[in-house]
Amino acid sequence: MGVKLVHITKVFPDPHHPGKEVVAVRNVSIDVKEGEFVTFLGPSGCGKTTTLRIISGFEYPTEGEVWISGKMVNNDPPNKRDTSMVFQSYAIFPHLSVAQNIGFGLELKGLPKERIRAETERIMAVMNLTNLANRRPDQLSGGQQQRVALARAIVNKPSVLLFDEPLSNLDAKLREQMRLEIRRIQKTFGITSIYVTHDQVEAMTVSDRIVVMNEGNIMQIGTPFEIYSRPLNRFVADFIGRVNFFEGTVTEVKGQGVRVRFNHGVDREVASCSIAFKPGDKALVVVRPESLKLVSPSSSTGNGISQNASVYSHPANGQPFLEGKIDKVVYLGSVCEYEIDGGREKPVLAVTHNPIEEGFFQPGDLVGIDFSPISAHALPLSS
Amino acid sequence: MVRSKGSRWAREIRLLWGDPLLFTVVFFVLSSLIVFILYPLVLVVATSFKTPKGFGLAVFLEVFKSAYLLQGFWNSIMMSTLTAVGGSLIGFLFAYTLSRTDIPFKKLFHIIAIIPVVSPPFIGAMSIIMLFGNNGLITYSLLGINNYPIYGFRGLLFAQLLTFFPIAYITLRGVLESISPTLEDAAMDLGGSRWQVFRKVTLPLSIPGIASAMLVLFIETMADFGNPLILAGSQFPILSVQAYLQITGMFDLPTGSALALLLLLPSITAYILQKYWVSRKQYITITGKPTTSMIKSVHPVAKWVLFGVCLFVVLLILLVYLTILWGAFANVWGTDNTLTLKHFQYVFGVGFRAVVDTLTISGISTPLSGILGMVIAFLVVRKRFPGKQFMEFTSMLSFAVPGTVIGIGYILAFNSPPLVLTGTLAILLLNFIYRYIPVGIQSGIAILRQIDPAIEEAAIDLGADAKKTFLRVTLPLMVPAFFSGLIFAFVRAMTAISAAIFLVSSHWNLMTVQIMSQVESGRLGAASAFSVILVGLILVAIFMIRAILLYRYGKLGGKLLNI
Numbered sequence: 001m002g003v004k005l006v007h008i009t010k011v012f013p014d015p016h017h018p019g020k021e022v023v024a025v026r027n028v029s030i031d032v033k034e035g036e037f038v039t040f041l042g043p044s045g046c047g048k049t050t051t052l053r054i055i056s057g058f059e060y061p062t063e064g065e066v067w068i069s070g071k072m073v074n075n076d077p078p079n080k081r082d083t084s085m086v087f088q089s090y091a092i093f094p095h096l097s098v099a100q101n102i103g104f105g106l107e108l109k110g111l112p113k114e115r116i117r118a119e120t121e122r123i124m125a126v127m128n129l130t131n132l133a134n135r136r137p138d139q140l141s142g143g144q145q146q147r148v149a150l151a152r153a154i155v156n157k158p159s160v161l162l163f164d165e166p167l168s169n170l171d172a173k174l175r176e177q178m179r180l181e182i183r184r185i186q187k188t189f190g191i192t193s194i195y196v197t198h199d200q201v202e203a204m205t206v207s208d209r210i211v212v213m214n215e216g217n218i219m220q221i222g223t224p225f226e227i228y229s230r231p232l233n234r235f236v237a238d239f240i241g242r243v244n245f246f247e248g249t250v251t252e253v254k255g256q257g258v259r260v261r262f263n264h265g266v267d268r269e270v271a272s273c274s275i276a277f278k279p280g281d282k283a284l285v286v287v288r289p290e291s292l293k294l295v296s297p298s299s300s301t302g303n304g305i306s307q308n309a310s311v312y313s314h315p316a317n318g319q320p321f322l323e324g325k326i327d328k329v330v331y332l333g334s335v336c337e338y339e340i341d342g343g344r345e346k347p348v349l350a351v352t353h354n355p356i357e358e359g360f361f362q363p364g365d366l367v368g369i370d371f372s373p374i375s376a377h378a379l380p381l382s383s
Numbered sequence: 384m385v386r387s388k389g390s391r392w393a394r395e396i397r398l399l400w401g402d403p404l405l406f407t408v409v410f411f412v413l414s415s416l417i418v419f420i421l422y423p424l425v426l427v428v429a430t431s432f433k434t435p436k437g438f439g440l441a442v443f444l445e446v447f448k449s450a451y452l453l454q455g456f457w458n459s460i461m462m463s464t465l466t467a468v469g470g471s472l473i474g475f476l477f478a479y480t481l482s483r484t485d486i487p488f489k490k491l492f493h494i495i496a497i498i499p500v501v502s503p504p505f506i507g508a509m510s511i512i513m514l515f516g517n518n519g520l521i522t523y524s525l526l527g528i529n530n531y532p533i534y535g536f537r538g539l540l541f542a543q544l545l546t547f548f549p550i551a552y553i554t555l556r557g558v559l560e561s562i563s564p565t566l567e568d569a570a571m572d573l574g575g576s577r578w579q580v581f582r583k584v585t586l587p588l589s590i591p592g593i594a595s596a597m598l599v600l601f602i603e604t605m606a607d608f609g610n611p612l613i614l615a616g617s618q619f620p621i622l623s624v625q626a627y628l629q630i631t632g633m634f635d636l637p638t639g640s641a642l643a644l645l646l647l648l649p650s651i652t653a654y655i656l657q658k659y660w661v662s663r664k665q666y667i668t669i670t671g672k673p674t675t676s677m678i679k680s681v682h683p684v685a686k687w688v689l690f691g692v693c694l695f696v697v698l699l700i701l702l703v704y705l706t707i708l709w710g711a712f713a714n715v716w717g718t719d720n721t722l723t724l725k726h727f728q729y730v731f732g733v734g735f736r737a738v739v740d741t742l743t744i745s746g747i748s749t750p751l752s753g754i755l756g757m758v759i760a761f762l763v764v765r766k767r768f769p770g771k772q773f774m775e776f777t778s779m780l781s782f783a784v785p786g787t788v789i790g791i792g793y794i795l796a797f798n799s800p801p802l803v804l805t806g807t808l809a810i811l812l813l814n815f816i817y818r819y820i821p822v823g824i825q826s827g828i829a830i831l832r833q834i835d836p837a838i839e840e841a842a843i844d845l846g847a848d849a850k851k852t853f854l855r856v857t858l859p860l861m862v863p864a865f866f867s868g869l870i871f872a873f874v875r876a877m878t879a880i881s882a883a884i885f886l887v888s889s890h891w892n893l894m895t896v897q898i899m900s901q902v903e904s905g906r907l908g909a910a911s912a913f914s915v916i917l918v919g920l921i922l923v924a925i926f927m928i929r930a931i932l933l934y935r936y937g938k939l940g941g942k943l944l945n946i
């Protein structure tokens with residue numbers, strides 16, 4: 001059941017260079033389980049919309065198969081597929097009222113008038129639309145239009161709900177509210193959902209699993225935790241959230257983890273790896289800014305640490321992973337962000353929490369940087 | 384993965400086969416376009432190359448040897464160019480003044496400026512004769528001049544400017560209104576003077592629109608038949624009239640066709656330039672509601688100068704139309720201006736057949752043409768099928784083809800088997816339907832481009848098939864555009880002359896043709912009365928359609944007709 005894409009490729013003729021082609025989606029396979037909420041996430045133009053339109057039937061794949069509820073639907077037109085789409089522009093029929101919009105699909109199915117009214121009213125109650133039933137679409141706010149679009153899709157009880165950046169026309173506050181709403185409705189009705197966005201926070205909040213795409217390819221499929229903390233490759237690590245990369249060579253394999261000698265000569269353990277490493281392999285170690293610990297450096301001269309920073313302690317082995325000078329501090333209230341010049345190409349990014357209790361550094365302060373094995377993740381260097 | 388163009392064609396053909404409804408419609412539309420637009424044109428070309436011994440350039444050599452015919456060609460080109468430049472200039476001034484200043488009487492000026500658009504295009508010429516001709520009100524009655532030389536270049540240019548500048552005005556007003564005034568505000572905010580703002584922002588942004596208006600005016604003037612027939616005279620021959628005289632006077636089909644071809648080439652060139660070059664350069668896409676503009680970007684002195692210019696133009700238009708109105712009631716124009724109803728008695732007596740015929744033909748052809756136009760617009764914008772570009776080009780071609788050319792084409796094409804239609808109602812209907820589809824297509828395309836395709840996709844996604852989507856969603860959204868397109872098609876059908884003059888017969892006649900023959904025989908009173916009735920009928924039709932739209936669509940419906 002659910003939705004299955006098997007080796008889907010979509011090639012368009014290039015609109016700007018006649019005769020040439022654009023590969024919008026390349027060899028995409030995924031199995032979405034029944035009731036699951038899967039999000040396609042990726043930069044603009046990576047093929048998310050195209051993938052969604054292939055599932056809904058508005059585009060035919062150049063190669064590959066689309067399965068919905070255990071049936072191969074490659075040759076079914078969109079109106080024969082059991083999917084309902086929530087469009088980015090909402091696509092509410094401007095000549096119909098809210099209630100007529102919502103009842104449109106039921107009417108097409110030829111349900112009796114009474115049924116249509118009952119179903120429409122029920123869904124309008126769930127979505128807080130009851131008192132808008134007779135409004136015209138141009139008399140609705142963005143959030144209300146969004147709810148109408150969602151109600152219109154859900155009322156047909158499709159086996160699959162498809163969303164193409166449904167929240168991108170809303171302001172930040174409403175967006176936050178609506179994504180929880182969407183998730184709640186989806187859970188209530190248990191409808192398999194495929195959601196497209198380029199907003200990672202949105203993806204992290206609503207999804208059971210996330211599919212990260214780039215240039216038509218799937219870069220990784222995984223739970224929000226896996227995508228963020230255990231990325232498969234450099235692209236995913238870099239695209240989701242902020243990140244520090246440290247290069248080194250694997251010296252020893254220890255169960256799930258490895259021991260790495262970093263290029264600046266320091267040894268550290270890394271608890272997880274995206275592939276099975278062998279000693280001697282080059283590795284790229286990913287550490288998120290919030291996983292870095294800042295300590296007063298071993299060779300502290302005393303003036304480098306601000307007044308409250310005394311709570312930081314030296315690591316057990318005395319030698320920090322890296323030393324550097326605080327370049328920039330951004331105080332955001334709940335967190336404090338640092339850019340640290342560690343003598344490398346790019347500044348090291350670090351985030352500390354609860355600065356009011358933990359204290360914070362000032363630009364120019366010298367700090368030691370370290371991390372624990374569990375928060376580090378090793379990728380092959382060439383990924 | 385290199386896929387050839389061929390496989391795309393194959394795919395489109397397969398899609399077409401899989402959709403019998405689409406296939407039938409496409410097949411019907413394409414074949415009717417070929418028969419009623421392309422085939423007559425091909426015959427014009429073929430006939431002009433026909434010689435007694437087969438095909439050759441003999442006819443053209445004759446034409447090029449005749450100084451008189453050649454003169455007609457150059458005169459037409461010159462007249463069209465001057466009208467294009469002058470008419471666009473006046474149109475721009477008018478549009479700029481009405482959209483960017485707060486002069487008084489804006490609404491009134493607007494209404495008066497579009498009167499020429501909704502009336503027969505030869506009214507200007509008639510009125511000029513009545514004002515400056517042999518018995519002219521100004522020349523003879525007021526100044527006592529006999530035989531003032533109004534025939535020829537000067538008079539014609541005046542008539543053409545008056546007739547066609549409103550088209551430029553309407554186009555350019557749309558362009559100016561779609562230039563967001565915030566751009567001008569921003570430029571001023573950055574320290575630009577009013578003049579700099581105009582020169583560096585407003586004008587450059589309007590250039591593509593001006594170019595487009597010029598090309599349209601060029602095409603319209605090239606094609607115009609009524610004004611030159613009345614005003615050009617033998618000193619200043621004009622090509623469209625010459626072609627007509629070759630055919631109806633000398634029964635020389637090959638020479639007439641050759642002249643028609645000479646008439647066609649510059650028009651088609653201008654059309655292609657307009658469609659494929661200028662319209663690509665348009666910066667602004669129409670995004671819906673035009674923003675009302677800031678009034679402060681025009682200096683007060685400039686404002687009143689512009690007001691003066693517009694007032695002058697408006698007064699001229701009023702003069703022209705009031706002259707016609709007076710002429711319709713005057714006993715003998717110029718010599719005995721006492722009021723009488725005898726001309727109207729004539730129209731409602733002897734001339735009434737033409738009134739009924741005109742209404743019948745326009746009344747039948749306009750909605751059919753509108754529906755066909757909407758269907759073509761829908762196919763072109765929303766569907767994929769082989770022959771789509773051909774369909775778009777051919778159906779819009781009538782816009783570029785002068786009526787004279789298509790009229791000659793129709794007599795060549797439908798005078799002999801397999802389709803003998805001369806003298807019938809059908810030939811007039813077919814001519815009008817296919818001649819005015821571009822009006823419907825244009826408004827259809829405009830509205831479809833504004834309808835987010837996602838709206839139709841949403842219907843399909845909810846389970847509607849192609850037919851239901853069209854009937855339940857697309858069509859209701861297109862209806863307002865359909866009606867506003869209908870108005871223009873109706874106006875054009877009611878005022879048509881250049882093609883129709885070849886196709887009328889003793890069974891089916893038109894008011895416009897009647898007016899022309901009355902003018903020819905010097906009966907200006909009857910001609911004026913006919914014209915007044917004609918304009919009156921058009922206004923009634925406009926107000927009826929407007930009322931329907933207002934009733935059905937409220938404010939929006941009214942706005943749709945505000946041209």
Ligand SMILES: Nc1ncnc2c1ncn2[C@@H]1O[C@H](COP(=O)(O)OP(=O)(O)OP(=O)(O)O)[C@@H](O)[C@H]1O
Binds near residue numbers: 013022044
């Ligand atoms: N009809 C089409 N013809 C040609 N190229 C197309 C067409 N539709 C999409 N493409 C191309 O395919 C690629 C993927 O487009 P798609 O719309 O799927 O991207 P997306 O991931 O949804 O991007 P965004 O986040 O900007 O919406 C792009 O390079 C786009 O230009």
Ligand SMILES: [Mg+2]
Binds near residue numbers: 048049050
């Ligand atoms: Mg997209």
